[in-house]
Amino acid sequence: MMSVAGCIVYKHNLWLVVVALLICAAGSWVTARLVLRAFATRSRQRMGWSFIGAVVAAADIWCTHFVAMLGFEPGVPIAFDPVLTITSLLIALVGSFAGFLLATSQAANRLTRAAPALGGAVVGLAVALMHYAGMLAYRVEGIVIWNRIGIALSIVFAVSISGLALHLAGAAARRLQANAASAGASARLVAGVLALAIAALHFTGMSAFQVVPMPIDGHFSNPAALHALALAVACMALVIAGAGCVSFLLDDSVRAESVEHLRTMAMSDMLTGLPNRASFNARIDAELARTQDTRKLALIGIDLNRFKEINDLHGHHAGDEVLRILARRLSSLMREGEFVARMGGDEFVALTRFASREELGDLLSRLETALYRPVRYDDAELLSGASLGVAIYPDDATTKTVLINNADLAMYRAKADLSQSVCFYEPAMDEIARARRSLTHDLREALARGQLSVHYQVQTSIANGEICGYEALLRWEHPRLGFISPAEFIPLAEENGLILGIGAWVLREACTRAVSWSPPYKVAVNLSPVQFAHADLPKLVETVLVETGLAPERLELELTETTIFADRERSLDVLQRIKAIGVSIALDDFGTGYSSLDTLRSFPFDKIKLDQSFISEAGSSRQATAIIRAVLALGKSLGIPVLAEGIETEAQFTLLADEGCDEVQGYLLGRPAPLSHLVASGQLSLLADDEQALSAVRG
Ligand code: C2E
Numbered sequence: 114m115m116s117v118a119g120c121i122v123y124k125h126n127l128w129l130v131v132v133a134l135l136i137c138a139a140g141s142w143v144t145a146r147l148v149l150r151a152f153a154t155r156s157r158q159r160m161g162w163s164f165i166g167a168v169v170a171a172a173d174i175w176c177t178h179f180v181a182m183l184g185f186e187p188g189v190p191i192a193f194d195p196v197l198t199i200t201s202l203l204i205a206l207v208g209s210f211a212g213f214l215l216a217t218s219q220a221a222n223r224l225t226r227a228a229p230a231l232g233g234a235v236v237g238l239a240v241a242l243m244h245y246a247g248m249l250a251y252r253v254e255g256i257v258i259w260n261r262i263g264i265a266l267s268i269v270f271a272v273s274i275s276g277l278a279l280h281l282a283g284a285a286a287r288r289l290q291a292n293a294a295s296a297g298a299s300a301r302l303v304a305g306v307l308a309l310a311i312a313a314l315h316f317t318g319m320s321a322f323q324v325v326p327m328p329i330d331g332h333f334s335n336p337a338a339l340h341a342l343a344l345a346v347a348c349m350a351l352v353i354a355g356a357g358c359v360s361f362l363l364d365d366s367v368r369a370e371s372v373e374h375l376r377t378m379a380m381s382d383m384l385t386g387l388p389n390r391a392s393f394n395a396r397i398d399a400e401l402a403r404t405q406d407t408r409k410l411a412l413i414g415i416d417l418n419r420f421k422e423i424n425d426l427h428g429h430h431a432g433d434e435v436l437r438i439l440a441r442r443l444s445s446l447m448r449e450g451e452f453v454a455r456m457g458g459d460e461f462v463a464l465t466r467f468a469s470r471e472e473l474g475d476l477l478s479r480l481e482t483a484l485y486r487p488v489r490y491d492d493a494e495l496l497s498g499a500s501l502g503v504a505i506y507p508d509d510a511t512t513k514t515v516l517i518n519n520a521d522l523a524m525y526r527a528k529a530d531l532s533q534s535v536c537f538y539e540p541a542m543d544e545i546a547r548a549r550r551s552l553t554h555d556l557r558e559a560l561a562r563g564q565l566s567v568h569y570q571v572q573t574s575i576a577n578g579e580i581c582g583y584e585a586l587l588r589w590e591h592p593r594l595g596f597i598s599p600a601e602f603i604p605l606a607e608e609n610g611l612i613l614g615i616g617a618w619v620l621r622e623a624c625t626r627a628v629s630w631s632p633p634y635k636v637a638v639n640l641s642p643v644q645f646a647h648a649d650l651p652k653l654v655e656t657v658l659v660e661t662g663l664a665p666e667r668l669e670l671e672l673t674e675t676t677i678f679a680d681r682e683r684s685l686d687v688l689q690r691i692k693a694i695g696v697s698i699a700l701d702d703f704g705t706g707y708s709s710l711d712t713l714r715s716f717p718f719d720k721i722k723l724d725q726s727f728i729s730e731a732g733s734s735r736q737a738t739a740i741i742r743a744v745l746a747l748g749k750s751l752g753i754p755v756l757a758e759g760i761e762t763e764a765q766f767t768l769l770a771d772e773g774c775d776e777v778q779g780y781l782l783g784r785p786a787p788l789s790h791l792v793a794s795g796q797l798s799l800l801a802d803d804e805q806a807l808s809a810v811r812g
Pocket residue numbers: 570585586587598599600603616619639640641671701702725758759760761778779780781785
């Protein structure tokens with residue numbers, strides 16, 4: 114200590130001051146990272162990170178203060194009160210913890226924005242309290258003089274700058290969450306401001322502290338011992354900061370590992386471990402983006418042939434095992450640049466770049482060998498086999514969707530063709546399939562969009578030329594393709610069950626309209642074999658009749674022999690039940706199918722409809738005429754009236770009249786037409802009082 118013109122000048126041990134500042138900087142940086150981590154986590158984790166942050170912050174603040182105090186040389190013996198010294202450390206710990214908890218809390222909504230700054234202020238207050246508790250523990254032989262303004266200023270600095278530090282931390286945490294900031298830069302900024310708060314407090318606080326030395330026993334403290342103590346404290350501070358640092362580095366690597374684990378899980382198939390659909394999508398996107406690779410890209414769609422059978426016969430365990438084993442085989446046969454994934458169910462897909470057809474052929478034959486080798490399961494040898502469809506980029510498609518679609522189309526063809534398991538996309542063949550799929554897709558919506566309607570074709574008695582009834586024939590007016598024949602779309606509707614809804618609609622529509630016909634002619638409605646197999650047809654017919662109020666005798670259902678042959682017993686039972694309601698049954702297109710006498714014998718049909726092909730050939734083919742005669746004779750002997758379809762000419766009409774046919778239907782007598790046309794042309798009248806029916810027809 115020197116006294117110059119009444120001033121007291123203290124010596125500072127510069128090295129210790131530098132060490133204190135280093136501790137302050139390092140500790141603040143680790144604290145900032147920990148606090149930012151606390152901001153980014155929730156509930157217990159947040160508490161944990163706040164606590165570790167508080168431990169590092171307390172060590173940082175306290176050690177900075179302690180080492181700086183040891184570097185402060187008042188020139189008189191000094192001592193430290195142990196209780197107060199420890200208390201000051203505890204104040205730093207508890208205060209920082211409380212401050213961090215408050216700063217990172219999100220519970221109180223209105224406080225949320227201000228919480229970080231308030232928490233920071235609490236930390237600042239703790240720093241100040243710690244400092245002054247530490248100063249009280251600092252015993253010197255002399256008179257201590259405090260400058261109140263300096264004290265107040267130091268507290269204001271600590272509180273406001275700490276508040277700012279945590280406010281910045283809160284804002285940085287929000288930006289980090291939105292990925293709009295770098296963690297390192299944010300931590301450096303927060304650490305800098307936090308270090309400034311600690312240093313500002315300490316050095317402003319120390320300037321408010323003066324000692325007028327009054328040595329009592331003339332003994333000075335042993336400076337070497339004090340320096341050793343300072344270094345020990347500094348080391349401890351660095352150890353604690355290091356521990357804090359390691360904790361979040363560990364956490365970082367655990368996080369990275371779990372993110373990697375999640376990523377692997379998200380990209381691979383749980384059952385087989387192969388890459389999944391998401392992974393395939395990423396891969397094909399990457400391949401298609403690699404424009405500098407001039408080699409072609411082959412996409413191979415793979416679908417197992419008998420997987421359902423294996424599942425049904427041997428259980429799902431066996432199915433899973435087959436998938437696992439095949440997947441293992443597929444992945445082990447992959448060479449560099451080749452890729453295989455499971456798309457779900459029994460569908461796989463392979464992807465490869467190739468320079469020559471041989472190269473691609475080699476992969477295909479490896480795939481085939483693997484898929485056609487039997488799989489052992491328990492004592493059984495399971496053979497699933499597979500169909501492979503290949504589409505090539507850019508030859509067959511220039512976009513991902515079309516490429517996948519075309520590989521699928523080729524695969525469907527391979528599936529349908531028993532003689533080959535690999536099919537390459539061929540536009541001519543596969544386009545038919547595509548058109549069918551697209552038509553099926555449109556058909557799904559046709560009914561709801563009002564594109565379906567029913568036309569009616571007259572059926573006439575030959576004996577007296579009177580109308581006996583009308584056949585209801587379905588029509589589809591496609592918005593783009595125009596009129597589509599039922600011969601084309603009914604099979605599609607049958608393939609996927611759409612016919613059930615459509616058929617029921619036709620039945621209801623025809624009955625609803627027929628109710629108001631005058632005179633009350635019969636209405637004939639065609640039925641599909643699918644309706645027989647899947648729907649409770651007698652119930653539907655009964656319900657529709659009740660709902661529409663049509664008398665059962667006025668309804669005739671037309672079905673073909675195919676319907677009966679599909680499930681003879683059931684069909685005959687269904688027919689009996691329908692007949693019991695009072696509805697009549699006609700056998701349509703007779704002569705084209707099995708033309709089995711047994712069919713005619715086993716069920717009392719109300720009408721046989723002779724197929725139009727015989728009529729059109731009658732003029733040119735003697736066989737056709739012979740068949741017409743035979744069928745008419747058969748009808749006579751069984752007592753079933755025969756209606757001839759497709760009468761287009763007077764000659765045909767005369768022939769059938771001469772041969773004794775009962776009824777005719779064909780363009781000669783009337784083309785199928787909408788009800789409104791029939792009414793307008795006077796062929797059909799509606800009950801005058803049936804307003805609703807009239808307006809419906811007009812509409
Ligand atoms: P179908 O039941 O044998 O109906 C007679 C078909 O012959 C109708 O064809 C009709 O337009 C046509 N036709 C009538 N007179 C003549 C003629 O003089 N010359 C020629 N060349 N053809 C004539 P459309 O309407 O195209 O129906 C074809 C088939 O579609 C029907 O044959 C029937 O099997 C089926 N179909 C029509 N509507 C329905 C329905 O609502 N449900 C079911 N399941 N099938 C239906």
